[in-house]
Amino acid sequence: MRMELSREGSVVFLILCACGAINLVFYVTVSDPQIRGRRFIQWIGKDFVENTFIIAKDKLKYPPASRAAFSNNTKRATYVSMFQHDFFLNSLRRLKDVKSTEWEERTKQNSFQFNYILNEPFMCKTNSSVHLMIVVCSGVENLEARFAIRNTWGSYILDKNVTSRLVFLLGKGNNSFLQPQIQKESQLYGDIVQGDFHDSYRNLSLKSVFMLHWIKNFCSNSIFVLKTDDDVFVNLPNLLETLSSRSKGDRYILGYVFDNAQPDQNPNSKWYTPSEDFPEKFYPRYCSGTAYSFTSNITNDLLAASMETKLFWLEDIYITGLCARKARVRHVHNKEFWFGRRKSTGCEYRNGISGHKVTVKYMYKIFAELTNNNLTCVDGHN
Template identity: 30%
Template sequence: MARRRLKLVTVIMMVNFFIFIIISRHSSQDKNGRHKVHIPPKPFWSELVPSPAYCNRQQQILDFHNNPVLAANYSAADVPDWLNETGVTSSPCRPNDKVTTQVKDYNSLPVRFKDFLSFMHCRSYPIMVDQPEVCKDPPFLLLAVKSLAPHFERRQAIRQSWGRAGVVANKTVVTVFLLGNTMAGDHHPDLSGMLQYEGLHHKDIIQWDYRDSFFNLTVKEVLFLEWIQNRCPGARFVFKGDDDVFVNTFRILDFLGGLSEPKARDLFVGDAITNAGPHRDKKVKYFIPESMYVGPYPPYAGGGGYLYSGDIAARLHNVSRHVALYPIDDVYTGMCLRKLGLAPEKHKGFRTFNIEEKYRSNPCAYKSLMLVHPRTPQEMIQIWAWLSSPGLKCQ
């Protein structure tokens, strides 16, 4: 018994000794500095410096005012003047005259840039044509097609083919066409009477009173996101695309039907583009000067068409208020997704840059695809007839 007690006491002493050594090592500092406390080389909250690019700077301003933690580090007197440079005037949809001095090369920019910059702060426009009952019965799939007033032939081809509303493959499908207004300066013929008849007859036209231009497609995006929440919040899924694409509605419905609930809730798929940035070549349609934007683009899906859930639509609507407008709508949607901590998923069924020419007249080439761009109205009707034929057999 004495030996056992002595052995137990010895073990306890040794354990206490090792614990003492370990604690001593961690509480003391090594002469070589290996255990010294590391002090960050610079403050966590660095001084805010305005970006030289106007769109980046507008995003900095929004980030500052929408971040209570960041804003709390500044008293009202300490907030730099540039952080209050919002561009909002007494009448929200009036041109912002201040932008002429806030963009260094404003006077040398093409008219489309001046127009965008002058109205960049404007997000709300009157609705001219609405369809308040179009989603009275919440659809499984809402097809939202960006169109222009003169593009009647394209809209009619879509109605007769992939955008045929009603019940498709036992799922409810609703189609709407999204339009702005034509301006005299853009030299469009006056088609307002025809458009009014078209809207009354088909009940699928949504039109707002703003200038319908390439750079204003982002305006169409934010107005549509608000429209969904007001008129079609129960839509399970949303496809949004151009009026010169062919969409295999059968394939999309089949794809959506096979999704798990978590996957369906966070769905955003399309022809995802990564590692891209603004074009600096003035001859390119997507040219953006450095005075407007610097830095890479977030991952985004090509604007020809993409597919997302109704839940994502609601989240995009909320977060879009915190993202400064950008003149390229698909990039802007990517910016909103980035703000949500999301990114579009690439799906090989979205061919926004067409398919090989040798396959374009083969009906089976379209059976497994969701979208092909571009296609004429005649080609849309032809391809739809192929896919709708019960005799179509593909390997």
């Protein structure tokens, strides 16, 4: 079968072949791939490359970012295209800017493009504002943890006197057979928001940018937001009481605040961060990512800051540190947002707000003890 190209297609094809030939010369003469890429872009010129690929996109008709959803439920299956930037072109811009002395200036603009696989666009549609929007970042496979949260500390949202909402934020898992289960879970509970990106530990920063985008577009009438994980127990009454004591109209992130923390230089560490990934001596002030709350009026500013701040894989440092610094958002320390493991007892959580590394079994245990009117504690602990 013979394929014929239009005149424009032929021109694009020839230009791409020429670029490939030039790149081959650089491949032979320069061994380092990063240096090779930079020299190629510097030699050929950014404008030429950008215009070439803009023509290619136009004439060869790449498929659009927004696609029809696979579910018949249009409420939940609303593929929404997020930031329509081209990853390749922005990568070229970053290569062109590598000579900048400021680390954060290396990336002038991030290229975030998300689609919603599952959505709850009407979650916050109410006649009044939503006092607290709870966003639980959950792993695709952690169905039992989500069930436990709904039946324990998350059940407080069912109180008619509390105007709060709960949503679980997911990405795409490695096992496609889980997706039908996620769809059924979404249809049953109506609290799943799933993005079209790979759900992994290294993508948690991306997931939190996705959270900001969802709040901006679908829950802008919220007053406060709680971001937490599915292995965290939250004492919601204590959190709501703490938030009610804050001044209205204020702008802040509330949580366990770290000052002057240094990047982990141990190659064997889970949090190993080489200096080329983060060359500053200290991380900016930030809150533990296990649980933190913020006023919704900073959502747009954090989202805008993420567009101009080099993506860093440690979510809490990226969102509550780097982006918050750029957005000029202040931090409020509260030690009751404990970032570590607490004793798995009701007494331990009676005066606290959150605790980390809580299994499904202990979610139920802690909640049962906290809601037991006969619970007796000595100095606040068992």
